[in-house]
Structure formats: C-alpha cells, structure tokens
Amino acid sequence: MITHPLSDDPHQDAEAVRAFFDQWEVYRRVLEADCLHHRAAYAALRAALAGRTEPFSFLDLGAGDADCSTAALAGLPVREYVAVDLSRVALDLAAGNAARLGAAVRVEAGNFVDFVRGAEETFDVILIGLSLHHLPAGDKRAFLPALRARLRPGGALFFYEPIAAEGETRDAVLARWWDVVQATWTALSAEDRERVRAHVFASDYPEAEADYARWARAAGFAGVEVRFRDAEGLYALFEARA
Numbered sequence: 364m365i366t367h368p369l370s371d372d373p374h375q376d377a378e379a380v381r382a383f384f385d386q387w388e389v390y391r392r393v394l395e396a397d398c399l400h401h402r403a404a405y406a407a408l409r410a411a412l413a414g415r416t417e418p419f420s421f422l423d424l425g426a427g428d429a430d431c432s433t434a435a436l437a438g439l440p441v442r443e444y445v446a447v448d449l450s451r452v453a454l455d456l457a458a459g460n461a462a463r464l465g466a467a468v469r470v471e472a473g474n475f476v477d478f479v480r481g482a483e484e485t486f487d488v489i490l491i492g493l494s495l496h497h498l499p500a501g502d503k504r505a506f507l508p509a510l511r512a513r514l515r516p517g518g519a520l521f522f523y524e525p526i527a528a529e530g531e532t533r534d535a536v537l538a539r540w541w542d543v544v545q546a547t548w549t550a551l552s553a554e555d556r557e558r559v560r561a562h563v564f565a566s567d568y569p570e571a572e573a574d575y576a577r578w579a580r581a582a583g584f585a586g587v588e589v590r591f592r593d594a595e596g597l598y599a600l601f602e603a604r605a
C-alpha cells in the first residue's frame with residue numbers, strides 16, 4: 364500500500380485505486396452510459412474556459428484516459444497539456460486522446476499529491492476529475508494550498524467530485540448513492556454495478572459543498588463557485604479561482 368501522510372486521517376489506499384482503474388473497460392462502460400454526468404459536467408467546464416483567448420497550460424490530475432477533458436478542451440487555445448495518473452493503462456489512452464489538442468503533451472505516471480508537492484512549474488488551469496474524493500477529508504484540505512501554489516495569476520482550479528449534503532455522514536451518502544445507482548444505472552450489468560459499488564465503498568470520501576468552499580478559501584483561493592450539480596446532489600463541479 365502506498366500512503367501519503369498529509370494529515371492524521373487514514374490515508375488513501377493508492378494501490379487499490381490503481382487496481383480498480385487498471386480494469387479501464389469497466390469505467391469506460393460507466394462513462395459511455397453517462398452514469399456520472401460527464402456530458403453535463405464537462406460541458407460546464409468548457410463553458411467556464413470558453414472566454415480564455417490567450418494560450419493556456421492545463422494540468423489534468425487523475426486524468427484517466429483524458430477522453431472527456433480533452434474533448435472539452437478541443438478548439439480552445441491550449442498551449443500545454445499535462446496528465447498525471449496512477450494507472451499506466453489509463454495514461455497510454457490519455458496520450459492518444461490528448462493528441463487532438465495540437466498542444467505540447469506530457470503524461471506522468473504517479474500519485475498526483477506527490478506530483479503537485481514536488482513540482483515547481485505553474486499552470487493556468489488545473490482539473491481534478493473524480494479523483495480528489497479518494498483522499499480523506501484532512502488530506503483534501505491539506506492538498507488545496509499546494510494546488511493553489513501551482514496556479515499562475517488569473518488561474519483556476521476545477522474539481523468534479525462526489526458530494527454529500529450538509530451534515531450527511533459518509534455511510535448515509537454512500538447508501539443514498541447506491542439506491543440511485545440501482546434505480547438508474549440500468550445500462551450497466553449487475554456485475555459492473557457491483558464492481559463499482561465495491562470500489563466506491565472502499566475508496567470514496569464525498570464532502571459537503573460548504574466544506575470544499577471553506578477549505579479552498581482557507582487555502583488562499585479568491586472565490587469558489589459550483590459550475591454544475593447533478594439532480595440528486597451527488598456530484599458537483601467546482602471552480603476555485605486563484
């Protein structure tokens with residue numbers, strides 16, 4: 364197990380997360396059925412970036428295969444695209460998908476916490492897509508100042524993550540999530556739903572929107588906005604401005 368001691372919380376089991384995402388075809392079926400609202404969330408990301416006319420650099424943390432992120436960026440003036448992921452399988456796909464940007468592309472295998480804490484370069488835009496939630500609360504909070512330090516003036520951090528209602532416990536939100544999955548993820552086989560359930564119950568730590576906003580402001584971000592939220596209040600895209 365790889366651990367990343369940022370706080371007193373129990374740490375992310377990065378090995379278990381990597382093992383799940385190395386079976387990329389299961390996650391791909393989740394994406395294709397749009398179970399996680401990627402279409403709407405990444406359309407909101409594109410809308411938020413559409414006003415950028417100057418060439419910008421983009422750091423994609425937990426990029427996965429980068430299909431949705433690079434599709435959202437297509438046609439925008441991306442100068443440099445960097446993907447970081449634990450999964451080599453996903454990164455090989457990300458390198459192929461990022462070719463559509465016509466930008467300088469780099470992929471880095473490893474833990475994004477180590478990458479951000481070890482990096483000296485800064486970026487105009489940082490995205491964390493459905494992967495910050497694998498860190499327990501204390502580690503998320505401790506990571507935000509390091510993310511803030513990697514942003515250029517005028518930069519923005521976006522994160523699309525599972526959320527909890529105010530005061531809702533992890534057990535309660537995961538139980539609510541599983542009810543929604545059973546009722547609505549009908550395009551997936553029962554076996555796939557069970558694989559995702561095992562991963563989520565082992566590795567996911569949703570947070571309340573107000574907690575994310577408070578931690579981001581404490582980390583020095585100027586403002587935090589929710590750019591997209593699903594109808595069930597289970598996922599939200601945040602923008603935190605430098």
Ligand SMILES: C[S@@+](CC[C@H](N)C(=O)[O-])C[C@H]1O[C@@H](n2cnc3c(N)ncnc32)[C@H](O)[C@@H]1O
Pocket residue numbers: 377380381384424425426427428429431447448449450453473474475476491492493494497
């Ligand atoms: C649910 S997928 C999300 C992929 C893509 N960003 C999206 O929005 O669809 C999570 C990805 O984050 C990666 N990941 C999770 N924790 C990570 C960490 N600490 N460092 C690097 N990659 C991580 C996993 O390997 C996986 O590819």
